[in-house]
Amino acid sequence: MPLLPKDRHARKLDKGTTPSRKLFIGGGLITVAYVSGNRLLDALPASELDAIRDDLTILTLKAHQSIHSIGQVMSHVDFPIDAVLSVVATLKNGDTVEVGTTGNESFVQSEAALESWLSSRTSFCQVEGRVARMDIVCFERYMKTSDNFARFMRVNLRAVLFSSQQFTVCNIKHNILERSARWLAMTADRVGRPQFTLAHEFLAIMLGVRRASVTEAADKLHQLGAISYQRGLVTIVDGAILQKASCECYEASKTAFTASLTS
Numbered sequence: 001m002p003l004l005p006k007d008r009h010a011r012k013l014d015k016g017t018t019p020s021r022k023l024f025i026g027g028g029l030i031t032v033a034y035v036s037g038n039r040l041l042d043a044l045p046a047s048e049l050d051a052i053r054d055d056l057t058i059l060t061l062k063a064h065q066s067i068h069s070i071g072q073v074m075s076h077v078d079f080p081i082d083a084v085l086s087v088v089a090t091l092k093n094g095d096t097v098e099v100g101t102t103g104n105e106s107f108v109q110s111e112a113a114l115e116s117w118l119s120s121r122t123s124f125c126q127v128e129g130r131v132a133r134m135d136i137v138c139f140e141r142y143m144k145t146s147d148n149f150a151r152f153m154r155v156n157l158r159a160v161l162f163s164s165q166q167f168t169v170c171n172i173k174h175n176i177l178e179r180s181a182r183w184l185a186m187t188a189d190r191v192g193r194p195q196f197t198l199a200h201e202f203l204a205i206m207l208g209v210r211r212a213s214v215t216e217a218a219d220k221l222h223q224l225g226a227i228s229y230q231r232g233l234v235t236i237v238d239g240a241i242l243q244k245a246s247c248e249c250y251e252a253s254k255t256a257f258t259a260s261l262t263s
């Protein structure tokens with residue numbers, strides 16, 4: 001019986017072929033081992049990644065597509081490739097605020113690495129793109145049988161925890177312009193391209209502010225020459241200006257994840 005969920009967008013990774021691709025490195029094309037596109041998975045030793053690749057299914061998620069609801073038994077974990085996934089908390093009055101955003105540096109639902117089968121928050125796709133999905137039963141098995149796999153997942157959780165704490169400070173100390181710039185710079189890194197779709201109202205939810213405040217911040221970033229924003233399509237015009245406009249939390253989180261992927 002297949003462990004992986006059926007989905008018309010799903011495709012299994014190629015089997016029976018040498019997993020490799022050509023990359024332009026150091027001025028020439030070099031054949032390298034299979035890479036998934038998720039930086040956490042690709043940080044695993046090559047033999048480890050090769051061993052788990054049959055248990056990964058590549059899916060394309062649509063923007064706002066639900067992944068797990070709070071209290072739901074988790075069926076899988078997602079390792080984003082170029083999708084951006086959001087985890088949100090909803091208060092009793094219905095207000096929803098983002099408590100975590102995940103891209104190709106990590107995975108959702110990370111509590112699965114802490115022996116939890118229930119989703120503690122609601123998660124959905126924020127920016128359309130691909131994920132490598134692993135059935136929760138497979139994930140649990142690798143956590144128990146592969147020291148390398150378990151270690152990389154847990155070390156990654158340290159960066160998730162650090163970033164979560166950093167963004168708590170961010171929400172208190174940094175203004176909406178800085179936070180908007182930080183969110184957009186992180187998103188561009190995660191999707192790996194300078195253009196992505198994002199509705200004002202969702203960025204407002206993500207930052208826990210009014211939509212008008214997000215519009216004001218986007219206008220300011222446009223005036224600075226950092227981005228253009230038309231009909232929900234964000235274009236990073238100058239990444240350096242965008243990073244300069246963002247608060248220190250952008251660099252702090254990036255450094256934490258880079259360290260976790262190389263430790």
Ligand SMILES: [Zn+2]
Nearest residue numbers: 170174247249
């Ligand atoms: Zn900040």
